Amino acid sequence: MTSLASIPxxxxxxxxxxxxxxxxxxxxxxAVLPGLPExxxxxxxxxxxxxxxxxxxxxxxxxxxxxAPRYHENLTSGVPSLWVVLRPTxxxxxxxxxxxxxxxxxxxxxxxxxxDLVEAVPMPEAARTVIAAFVAEHYVEExxxxxxxxxxxxxxxxxxxxxxxxxxx
Numbered sequence: 001m002t003s004l005a006s007i008p009x010x011x012x013x014x015x016x017x018x019x020x021x022x023x024x025x026x027x028x029x030x031a032v033l034p035g036l037p038e039x040x041x042x043x044x045x046x047x048x049x050x051x052x053x054x055x056x057x058x059x060x061x062x063x064x065x066x067x068a069p070r071y072h073e074n075l076t077s078g079v080p081s082l083w084v085v086l087r088p089t090x091x092x093x094x095x096x097x098x099x100x101x102x103x104x105x106x107x108x109x110x111x112x113x114x115x116d117l118v119e120a121v122p123m124p125e126a127a128r129t130v131i132a133a134f135v136a137e138h139y140v141e142e143x144x145x146x147x148x149x150x151x152x153x154x155x156x157x158x159x160x161x162x163x164x165x166x167x168x169x
Contacts, residue, residue, distance in 0.1 A: 001064055001066070003062035003063055003064055004063060004064065004065055004134070004138070005062075005063040005130065005134050006060045006061065006062050006063065007034075007060065007061040007063070007126075007127050007130050007131075008035055008036045008058060008059075008060055008061075009032045009033060009034060009035070009036075009058065009059055009060070009061055009082070009100055009124070009127065010032070010033035010035070010036060010037045010039075010055060010056075010057070010058050010059075011029060011031075011032060011033075011055070011056040011057060011058070011059060011084055011086075011097055011100065012029070012030055012031040012032070012033060012045065012053055012054070012055055012056065013027055013028065013029050013030060013053065013054050013056050013086070013095070014027070014028055014029075014030045014051060014052070014053050014054075015027055015051070015052045015053075015054065016028075016050060016051050017050040017051070027086070027094065027095060027117060028117065028119050029056075029084035029086060029117070029119040029121055030053065030119075030121060031121055031122070032082050032084065032100060032121050032122075032123070032124060032127070033055075033124065034124040034125075034126035034127060035126070036058045037055060037058070039055045040055075041055065041056060041057035041058075041093075042054055042055070042056060042057070042093045043055045056086070056093075056095065056097055057097050058097075059084075059097050059099060059100040060100070061082060061100050061101060061102055061127065062101075063102070063130075063131065063134045065138045067102075067103045067106075068134065068135055068138040068139040068140075069139060069142075070103045070104055070105055070106075071102050071103065071131050071134065071135050071139070072135045072139045073104065074102055074103070074104055074123075074131075075128065075131060075132055075135060079122070080122075080123040080128055080131075081102075081104075081120040081121060081122060081123055082100050082101065082102055082120070082121055082122075082123050082124075082127065083100065083101050083102075083103075083104070083106070083107025083110070083118060083119070083120050083121075084097075084100050084118070084119050084120075084121055085097070085098040085099050085100070085101070085107070085110045085116050085117070085118050086098065086116065086117040086118075087115065087116050087117070088115060088117070095117065098110070098116060102123070102127070102131055104120075107120065
């Protein structure tokens with residue numbers, strides 16, 4: 001499937017000192033920037049005693065017509081979000097961007113591997129505007145049709161005599 005629209009974004013992550021004897025830091029995506037910043041990937045943006053933020057790099061949010069109902073749900077949820085997916089590299093830099101999506105189901109699907117770092121971050125206003133226009137153009141609300149149940153056949157569950165060899169086909 002080819003996307004009908006795309007939104008370039010930049011990803012910002014936070015590195016926090018861990019309160020654990022097994023790991024030194026906890027990483028998590030905290031923001032998505034609209035557009036493509038002219039900053040080199042893995043540039044440190046801010047640093048404190050136990051917390052540092054980094055610009056990880058750029059990604060593209062691809063929009064597909066078949067996902068329009070889920071984008072609509074995302075926008076009307078009250079807290080529109082983008083899901084950032086990072087994968088550990090076991091080298092420096094410690095993570096690579098797998099993708100950024102506006103589809104909540106796709107974001108959830110990335111959690112299945114158990115190794116990817118998936119986090120929902122607030123959707124920037126510029127992305128919300130593009131996604132809202134995409135939904136307005138491609139979303140078709142499906143009406144709910146309640147099916148009528150068939151009437152129960154009381155003989156369907158009745159006891160029957162065991163079959164004999166002459167009854168079998």
